[in-house]
Amino acid sequence: MIKELAVIIVSVVFVNNFVLAKFLGLCPFLGVSQRTSSAVGMGAAVTFVMTLASAITWILYNYILLPGDMNIVGMVFPSVGESGLIEVLKTISYILVIATLVQLVEMMLRKMVPALYDSLGVFLPLITTNCAVLGVALLNTTDSPQHLGFIEAIVQGFGAGIGFTIAILLMSGIRERLALLNIPKPLQGLPIAFICTGLMALAFFGFSGMVK
């Protein structure tokens, strides 16, 4: 069990890094990577929400959306239990769960851990439209090659968040240096950031083939 979980973590952090290999979460990756301090904040917030979202969407998927005996709605309406709700309600229910979760996390942090809230504050609402969060929810459930267990889904969500944090941290380090360099005028700002990301993705290619 531990070994399988370790494989999942190495796979999502390095081999299938969400930003560099799967192109998920690029907007915050490019938008918030100018300074290292804000990059760390964004990374922490995304990891937190991703882990929670993986847990909740897994429960939603297995107990409400999938057809079968486990379906809670199916106990009241047998016809729903036979067909399931997965085809029609997947996208809507996931995005609503994530949006609600982000709101909830924001309120809870403000009450319970004000210090953390102050450092993450600005980035929390941005996470709703971060496609990495919805992406990890989909990859954990409908688009996963095999059916994942609860623990595996949470670990994959957490690992994906760590992978995002590593990528955005590296990028912010590079961009802090880039700001001091003499770059051709049309390439300044985002274009050169894109090209650097490409080179980083090339470096991360070295990890491919490590995990089957």
Next chain:
Amino acid sequence: MSEQSNWKEFSKGLFKYNALFVLVLGICPSLAVTTSLKNGVSMGGAATFVLVSSNFIVSIIRPYVPREIRIPCFIVVIASFVTIVELMMKAYLPTEVNASLGIFIPLIVVNCIILYRAESFAYKNKPFVSILDGAGIGLGWTLSLCLVSGIREMFGAGTLFGLKLSGHYEPASIMIMAPGAFIVTGLLMGLFNWRKQRKSEKSMKVYMKND
């Protein structure tokens, strides 16, 4: 509303407000699905359909939606259309296109372009103009997807729309893979910037001459 300003609402999405290269929105799907021209066109078409329909519905329901809860309302409208598109594509498009677009079809929900147009245009304008705006921005995005995916397919596989271009070309498969996407997009964005900067320099010169 005159015909000329209608045309303006439509055409501004093609270059001046080009979603990918000027506004830099919707980058994730633009990079992920542009491995071949076929995928680029299908993705662009799907997103344009969602954009036009959600702009239309948002501008119709605009008087009944209170300001405080407008974002959740927009998201529900968008998610419904994304579900429609997903089921339609599963039914009518070949399986290999569906497989390579994968999770990026449901991810149209969080495509920033669509929410951005709903919030900044459709929520303030009439249905007909909103449709034009959606079609323009969507077409602009589709065209830039075609550009990126065309370049990547040409250099990375030596084909265009699946047809072989030349017999003597050894494909550089790096262009099909992740790094190629970032580098091609970065260079194209630089090209757009260069064009914009040259234009503003020119107008500056004219201005100084007139002075």
